[in-house]
Amino acid sequence: MTKPFPKPPSSPAGRPSALLDTRVIYCGDNLEQLAKLPDHCVDLIYIDPPFNSNRNYEVFWGETKEKRAFEDRHISTQAYIDYMRPRCVQLHRVLKVTxxxxxxxxxxxxxxxxxxxxxxxxAGAFGTHIIWRRTNAKGLAFKSFPNNHDSIFYYRKGEDYTFNRLYLPHSEKLIESHYKNVEPETGRLYTLGDLLNPNPDRPNLKYEFLGFTKVWRWTKERMLDEYKNGRVIQPSPGAMPRYKRYLDEQKGVPIDSIWTDIPPINSQAKEDLGYPTQKPIALLERIIKASSNPNDIVLDAFCGCGTALVAAQQLGRQWIGIDISPTACRVMAKRMRDVGHIWEDEKAWRAGRGFVVRDLPWTIDKLRAIPPFEFENWAVIALGGVPNAVQVGDMGIDGKIYPVGTKPADQNDMFAGDWYPIQVKQKDKVGRPDVDQFEAVMAREDRQRGFFVSFDYTSDAASECESFRKKTGRIIKLITVKDILEEQLAQKM
Ligand SMILES: C[S@@+](CC[C@H](N)C(=O)[O-])C[C@H]1O[C@@H](n2cnc3c(N)ncnc32)[C@H](O)[C@@H]1O
Known part of the structure; x- marks a missing residue:
């Protein structure tokens, strides 16, 4: 027997969003970030945490030499659950009772x-186990049925929850087989429905109508009204009366727990960012439409490249995202600008329009501690460049700066258009050997200008750049992390 809904907490059913910052991407462990949010403050939570899959998701976010393990290799299912439990307790706390x-x-x-x-x-809060068919893989390599679906568990915190029923349009096949009749005057398609009451034990609804004494669906009064207005007809003289149901008045087929109509992202999809666990926008749109209303607050605490946030933005909801990966946060911010069409801008955000990214670990000490590929991405993006999209063989180039107006349409083609190479080293005392290597890259690619980023340089690195310039006319600009941080600070002031 399932338990009834848990008793709602005594505090009010949700604080006004004025007390909560929305349109914010927080960078950090969600356990810590969630602890900063008040109780009962968000309307809808979607999470897609790294699974306990033992799969080695590698190469995200355009990293080059470094392979990023996705940290989804918990040593046991118990370890995974132990990791997720305190996070889900926090998520339950911040969810409104509605x-x-x-x-x-x-x-x-x-x-x-x-x-x-x-x-x-x-247990009473459990709503539905949604099955999403995410692939049609045949799985012939395994002696088993292929596991082609994901599970999405849907819970409600209290009884008075938001639920907007959603429908799929009728299939062509159903329309052809059921809506065969065309009304000559209007051209409207219709089907004929049964008027008998499914419960024969309704003596008050038993009466004679058009020569048939039956237990009808409606009272005699309503039946006569519907007959007069043409909704109840006799298809042929003396035939059983039927109800005329027009196709254009039907909402469609109510969406149930089996979702097979949303294909996974494939590499050709317009929305594809090359991120293996990226979910389709359509999937998130369905969840958001069903369980929230415009201006409600949607939270994704493992937001990856931000699918839920972009869907929320496009559907006119407020949103909050959390991700532990600084690169994910930057990718998400770019996506929000490109697809969500809002600006990352503190002033616009304060005025209720743009969005902000908070808590990126950008201090020298933190930048020393982040994984090398995160560091490369940070440096390239901070210079206004594009991180290398190829996963292996970056040919000594971590990113590229395109002079204004020269960026190629096809970003996968690293070597199209006019560009300057960026080389990044997450270390101190970059010296002559590193500069020599970069000079070889510049000569090979025939580039007039290039950028090198590291924590600092030896004096012979600078003199090597100078003699390279004298010999070849090519300029290498040595940039320190401190330069970038100070420049960013100056821009903020
Ligand atoms: C499967 S991906 C989410 C994909 C996302 N649904 C999308 O469509 O883009 C999981 C994300 O959770 C993030 N993550 C893992 N552990 C985290 C934690 N403790 N706090 C915040 N984010 C975390 C990872 O960096 C990763 O981006």
Whole structure:
């Protein structure tokens, strides 16, 4: 027997959003970031945490030599659940009593996740186990049925939750087989529906109508009205009366727990950012439309490249994103600008229009500590460049700066258009050997100008750049992390 809904907390059912910053991407561990949010403040939470999949997701965010392990290799399912439990407790705390929660996972840990969520939310809060068909893989290499779906667990915090029923349009096949009749005067398609009451034990609805004494669906009065207005007809003289149901008045097929109509992102998809766990916008749109209303607050605490946030923005919701990866936060911010069409700008944000990214670890000490590929991405993006999109063989180039107006349309073609190479080293005392290597890159690519970023340089690095300039006319600009941070600070002031 399922438990009833847990009793709502005594505090009010959600604070006004004025007390909570929205349109913010927080960079950091969600356990710490969530602790800063007040109780009962968001309307909808979607999370898609790294699965307990033992898969080695590698090469995200355009890193070059470094392979990024996605940290989804928890040593055991128990370790994964132990990691997720305190985070889900926090998520439950920040959810309004009218709010909904969606946890996206797959077969590796789904049963354990469901038990954990029942314990946190209460079994009565469970709504639906949504099955999303994410691939049609044949799985012939395995002696088993292929696992082609993800599980999305849907919970509600209290009884008075938002739910907007969604429909899919009728299929062509159903229209052809059911809506065969065309009304001659209007051209409208219709089908004929049954007027008999499914419950024969309704003596008050038993009466004679057009020669048939039956237990009808409606009272005699309503039946006569519908007959007069042409909605109840006799298809042929003496035939059983039927109800005329027009196709254009039908909402479609109510969406149920099996979602097979949303294809996964493929490499040709317009929205593809090359990130293996990126979810389709359509999937998030469905969740957001079903469980929130315009201006409600949507939270994604493992937001990756920001699919939920972009969908929320496009649907006129408020949103908050959290991700531990600084690169993910930058990619997301760019996507929000390009696709969500709002500006990352403190002033615009204060005026209720733009968005902001908070808590990026940009101090010298923190930049020393982040993974090398994150550092490369940070440096390239900070210079206004484009990180190298190729995963292997970056040919000594970590990113490129395109002079204004010269950026090629096809960003995958690293070597199109006019550009300056950027080389990044996450170390101190970059010396002559590193500069020599970069000079070879510049000569090979026939570039007149290049940029080198590191923490600092030896004096012979600077003199080597100078003699290279004298010999070849090519300029290498040595930039320190401090230069970039001070420049960023100056821009903020
Ligand atoms: C599977 S991806 C999410 C993909 C996302 N749904 C999308 O469509 O782009 C999981 C994300 O969770 C982030 N992450 C992992 N552990 C985290 C933590 N403790 N706090 C915040 N983010 C975390 C990872 O950096 C990664 O970007």
């Amino acid at each position: 709010g909904s929660f969606y946890y996206h996972c797959d077969w590796h840990a789904d049963s354990y996740v469901r038990v954990m969520l029942d314990q946190i939310f209460g």
